[in-house]
Structures are given as structure tokens and as C-alpha cells.
Amino acid sequence: MRIFKTVGLLVLLAIFIAFPQVFPNPAVTTIAIFALMFAAATTGWNIFSGYTGYISLGHAAYFGLGAYALALICQHWNIPGGYVPFMLVPVAGLAAAIFAIPLGWISLRVRRHTFVVITIAMFFIFQLLAYNLTDITNGSIGLGLPIPITWGGVFFNYPFYYVILAILLVTIAISWWVRNSKYGLGLLAIRDDEDRALGLGVKTGPSKLTAFVISAFIVGMVGAVWAYYVESIYPPTAFDATFDVALALMAFLGGLGTISGPILGALLLETTQQYFTLQFDSPGYYLIAYGGLFLIVILLLPRGVIPTLSGRWAKYQIARQQGRQERATLVPVLPTPGGGADSVERKEGINL
């Protein structure tokens, strides 16, 4: 089984690496780049919100901070377009992470609903600052980023594609490591019962804050790549309220707190969204379609695709094994599917 899994993952990786070569059409690679950006950002978001259960609806603030950080660095040092701005992407992510330390410390003093609402409020503070600090951010006129003039035609998308793919892989590695470490177990314990986790010796405060800063760092890096890709940024696009909710929706769609769930959710949803945008010229139809999709996903698949599917698969396996055992006239001692399985599953989270 393990070999199958490894081979499957390698094949998947090969498909992702070969994708722009197979479909060199810029329209397709553009959608792929946006989908990968959201996959990386959602996975980063999931490291904090999925594992700890603290749903943040303010990560667009770190996306915007990353974007503005890269734009300001490039402007300040007159960095030309090319590969250099990519080197500065981690610096931009770091800037977002530094901002996340005090903000996380403040907002993590509260829990549940109040936490959600505080993250929203903080996001709006940053949007307002981007509008109002005209000396730094240029206000609503926005900032421009260096344009890589030498990358023409089909080639233009390639560097962005591979850079964002690399960020996604790093993010998945971090997410996987967190999920399989003692530190990650602490985060999951916080999700299940924070006070009990504290009683059992999990350092809840520093754990939550670290996860928050890590996810802000990743989202900030994605914001920086996004800014370089779209070439000019404005307060409402860099600090976008729908981005906040998009991350949460993608994670919910795929399966909150799993490793593959957010990636799947982002790839599915972002491609559909790009398709809707291309399909409908009026923003009205697009909003209605997107909102409708939202409602359908949440009402029909409240647990997400991955947990629903793997739950089904586990039940099927148990049923099959029991059938086999009955044929072999052994005494059926395996626990029956259903029953209390649901609550156990939710607590453990499914690690795929």
C-alpha cells in the first residue's frame, strides 16, 4: 500500500511539473497559476485554522501585507523585472509574519466567534491603512511592480508557475510535518478542548501563536508572488474581503484540518471561479453563481470532500472484511460501522 501511495504522489507531482508543457496556452496556465496560489494559501491557512479550530477570516491582511512588502522593496531599491523579485518573496512573507506576531497575540486572547470577528476587524484596519497611508502605499492609486520585459509570450507564465508550485510543495511539507509532529498533536488537542489541552501540558498560547505566524508567512509569500504576477496592486485587490472567505470555503470544501483537503478544495473552486469570471461578463451573474455554489457546498458537504469520501471508503472496507470473515465462518468480532464512529472521526481528523 505504501508503495502505491508513493508512486501515486510521484505521478501526481510529475503531472503538475509537466502541466505547462502539455498545455502551453497562456489562458490555461494563467488559471493554473491562480489555482496553485490558492492551493498554497489555503494549505497555509489550514495549518493554523484547520489544525487549531480557530477560524481566521482575516488572512487577506497578510496576503496584502506580502504584496505591499514586495512592491515597496522593489520600488525602494529599483529592482528590475526578472528573477530577483522571486528571491525577495520570502522576505515579503517574513514581513507579513512579523506583523502577524503582535496581531496574533492580540486576537488569540479571545476564542470562537469573537476571534473570527476580530480577525475580520483587523483585516479592515489594514485595508483602511492601505487606502489612507498615502505616503507609503500611494492610496487608491496603487503601486506598480517591476515588469519582466524579457519574458515574452508563452514563456511568461512558466517562471511564475514553477515558483508558486515550489511554494506549494514547501507548504505541503510544512503542513505534513506539523500534522505528524508532537507540536501538531498539541494543535489538534487545542481544537478538541483547549482547556484540557492546557491542563495536559500543551503550551497553548505559544503553540497557537506559532501556527498563526507560520500561516501568515505562507499567505504573505503567496501574496507577494500574486503581486508580482498581476504587476500592479490596489488596496481593494490586495486586501480583498472575498479572499478571506475563499480560503475558508476552499478548506471547508476539501476537508478542514486534513492535508490534501485544502489543496483539492482550492484546485476545484478556483478553477470554477475563474471559469465563471470568463463566462459571465456582468459581475452580478458571477456573484450569484459563486454565492449559490457556496450554499450548495456547505449545505450538502458540510464535512468536506476528503473526510466524506474517506469515511465512506473506511466503512466499505470494514463491510467487505466482515463479509469475507463471515464466508470463512469466523466469529465476527470487528466493530460494526456507524455507531460512534462519527465522533471519533471528527476528533481525530483524517490524515490522507
Added chain:
Amino acid sequence: MFSLIIEGIILGILTGGVYALMASGLTLVFGVMDIINVGQGALVILGAYLSYFLEQRLHIDLFLGLLLTMPFMFGLGLLIEILFIRPIKRDRTMLSILVTFGIALIIEGIVNLIFTADNVKLQAWYVTASFKVGGFYLAYIYVFGFLLAVVLLGGLYWLLYRTKFGYGLRASMQNRTAAELIGINVERVSAITFGIGIALAAAGGMAYGATNAFNAGSAYDLISRLLAIIIFGGMGSLPGALIAAVGMLVVEDVTSVIWSPVWASTVFFILLVIILLLRPQGLLGKLEARKQ
């Protein structure tokens, strides 16, 4: 300078009443149903557009029009609750935020299609006419809007504290399960509460639309302020929401007259963060008990 501050305070109190109207629906719904209706901003804008439609096409006065729009929005609230909120069984709080956001997007889309994205403002004689108080002019709509808020909030107070439905509602707020055990139909109370919250949003929307130019995108600005108000006041506390709404608008208006309008909301949000540092549960909120 001094008269400017007085002007800011008076204006803040008058508009604060309107915000209290919108926020009271939000905090009431949270208290009873444990959900955050992030669609409240879009519903306020929808209410404003309904008033706009009645006034432009049918020439119905804004305040008379409320007799039509508020029952309509109440019905819409019942419908949303029954169709979309009630089916959520697990993780209600978080999923309800996403569901109501989806509803907000749909409303924004519909409003965009019908009324386009151009800014509009509600028109009536009392929107343009003004009278002199002290050293400055004040449009009648501010006073009328404030009076509307006082009347409706008074009605809400009467409903909550003087009727049988109100007892049921407050019981559901205190403890859902226990309320069900003593024979209160909590589902029905929830639906009606949601309807009331949205009807109040419609009334607030009319007053908002008469004092500000708006389009579908104004919903984002509104919801951020409304959420800030209800956290400031303490989630689920009605008096807290009233105090916070008036306090916020006074701070904003005073900042905007003595400093600059662009910094007005930033000052409020920063104040909010400071207050939460000192008192995480908000002004009148209860500390959250350990969840089982």
C-alpha cells in the same frame, strides 16, 4: 473648535441610533441562535434599495415605504432561516458565517444586476431640507432617522420584555436546551428572531441610504462596522450594542471634524483593539464558559 466637537457629538449620537438599529438585529440573532449573520450588511443595502425602488417608481414616502419593506424583509428572513440556516447541523457557528456570506454574495449580485453599480442616494424633502442648531445646519433626516430608531428599539424592548414571545426568546438566549425542555418552540423563536433582525436591517437601511450615497459594495463597509459594534458591546448583549453604536459613531464623527474623515474609521478600529486587550469579552459581554 469647541462647537465643531459639539457638532460631531450630536451627529454621532443621531447616526449612532441608526447603527444601533442595524446592530441590534445582528446581536439578537447571535444571542438566540449562536450564529453570526455576516449577510446583515448586504441585507441593510437590500432594504435601502427597496426603499429606493418604492420612492423612485411608485413615489411612496420613505417612512411610509417601511410599512411595506419591513414585512417583506421579515418574510425574507424567515425564508433564509428555514432554507439555509436550519439545515446546518454540525459546527453551526462557523458554517453559518460561510452560509450567510454566500447569501450576501447572491444579494449583492442581484442588486448589481437590477440597480447597476452606480452610487444612489434616497431622496425626500427632509433629506435636503435642514435646520439650524447652535452654529451649524442639520438635515431633518438625521433627526427623523434617530426618532425612527428610538421608536423601533422601543418596540423591540416591549417585545422582548413585555410579551410571552419575548420571554421565550430570552429563555432561548440563556439556554437553548433548557428552553426546549420547558416547552418553548426554539426553532420557531429562532426563525422569528432572524426575521426581526432582518426587518430592523431594512429600517436601518432606509435611514442609512438617506444619509449616505450607496451601492451594492457598501455592504462590506457596513458589515465591518456592525461586527465591530457588536464585539465592542459584547456579543449577544443588546444594551451593549446600543452603547457601542453610539460610542463608535461619536468617536468617528468627532475624529472626522477635528482631524480628517479618512482616519475616522481607523481610529475606531484601533480603539476597538485597545478595548479588547483590556476586556476581551467586550463592554457588557459575559465571559464565555468552558465549552463541554
